[in-house]
Amino acid sequence: MINLPQKLNIVKSEGLRTIFEIEGLYPGYGVTLGNALRRVLLSSLPGAAIVGVKITGVHHEFSTIPHVTEDVIEIILNLRQIRFKKFVDEPVKLHLSVKGEKEIKAGDIKTTADVEIINKEAPIATLTDKKAELEIEIEVGSGLGFVPVESRKKDKLEIGTIAIDALFSPIRKVNFEVENMRVGDRTDFNRLRFDIETDGSITAEETLTKASQILVEQFKAIIGEGPSEESGEKSAVTEEAAADSEEATKTKVEDLELSTRTTTSLTEGGVKTVGGLIKKDEASLKELDGLGDKGITEIKKALKKLGLSLKE
Template sequence: MNNISIKCLKSEKIESGAHYGQFLIDTLRPGQGITIGNQLRRVLLNDLSGVAISAVRIAGVSHEFSTIPGVREDILEILLNLKGIVLKSKTQTSEFGRLKIQGPAVVTADLIELSSNLEIVNPNHYIMTISTSNILEIEFKFEYGTGYKLASQVFLEKSENYLQLDTIFMPVQKVDFKIENVYDNSNNITERVILDIWTNGSISPNEALTSAAQITIDLFTLLVENNDTNKTSKFKLTPRSINIEPYTNIAIEELQLSVRAYNCLKKAHINTVGDLLKYSPEKLQELKNFGQKSADEVFSTLKNKLGIILK
């Protein structure tokens, strides 16, 4: 892998503030191209963090199926438009923003009042149209995270009337790569990788590639530092301490159990996760028609969906 090089072949801004970059990784040994290409692609698409709107509170609106007098779009359309707002953040903590406007007006992203830690990449992004002289007030919650978070998987207190959004934190939209063989005068073969990266504009493709490379380096450095065979006996797997309080009021319907397990729990008047956690695994299996298979399903679902492990 001597003289390995990487250079940017293209860098351009495309519509809606998105960025595109093409990179060349050269002088690789045969077989290394697919290893490097796959690793970078997976990290770019899965492990980079970003900021997005995770919840909104609209004055006079209590659920997503409402309408606002004088506004052309319904709440679902407005929430969908809000997902298209792209932001940059200088912090990893939650932030809040506010929009207050009197119609008639066309509402775009640049009208949102933000803290100095946030910046909107696509300020002309359309949100809604107000056709009357009504005053509209909206509060926004911005979160920093990795990957995505579905609104149906977020169990928060509803007392504040925040409407949850399916939140996509991933700043990289698409990654492609191809591998080419290069022959020298002696007919020796080396490989090169041509990597194409599209981002939403919150970071540049060059920044995304640098971050992905650093994440990979940090991961393997950690593996090397922990690879002390003389100390393996000192490592213990300890269960992660999880606060189960936010989950106690979740209806068991949210767990999406099989019909048999669900019916057995309902007959025992177990209606929420809080009710379920009052039962030990032994007591749970004493329920009528609730066998080992149903118990295993419940334990697995609690662990995979909520991170709760019943001992």
């Protein structure tokens, strides 16, 4: 029997980083579960990120903007660092409009009720003159993992919009390690330790729970869902029918109400019970002395009453 592990324990929690331990894992299961969970954590958790920007007066990412220290590429790289918590599935458009000397940060973006900026102190650009101005329309989308621009070429973008590689994953860092521990007399059971750091849009504990649920759903698809009430009733009927069929196979051929000639042919040919009869096909029965097409038809009708049939 493969023992189940103990409940998840939080060993350490500092800001966005949390260390978890799972003890009592069956030998080898530390690496098995660790690898599976880490892959899901990195690739399959939903998140939000900027997918495109439209900067007033800019037509491509290799441009520069008057009185702005950073070029467009640097601004885009800074925008990619902004993390969001999104409350709707649809893309959301936000606006940034700044004039005069200023260090622009994520908190200067005008948000809506659909989006929350997590790291409001993240730098975006620096305006160096009173005449300077910067206007950006920002599109925030939802997705999984990392999605480069090349994978989103089918997306329709407005004229002047610069597409951005999107890192949707809320995971900043995830590592795991496995060590042996004692369980009873054995010392080769596993202790799995996870070190998870998020972007703040979700807690580390929530990410581990979601990753586990994703794996559970995958396994459910493989083995099928548990029986519903309706399927449970069908199962009970099937089991009852199977029990009846098993009982029927013990019936002697003399009790099938066959003609004397057919019964004699079967018993003298070594077929004593219904169980032995259903193992025969028509060809093998015809080899028995005194048994022809009429006798086989008679046998089929008798077996049909029991819900059985000859071998195909």
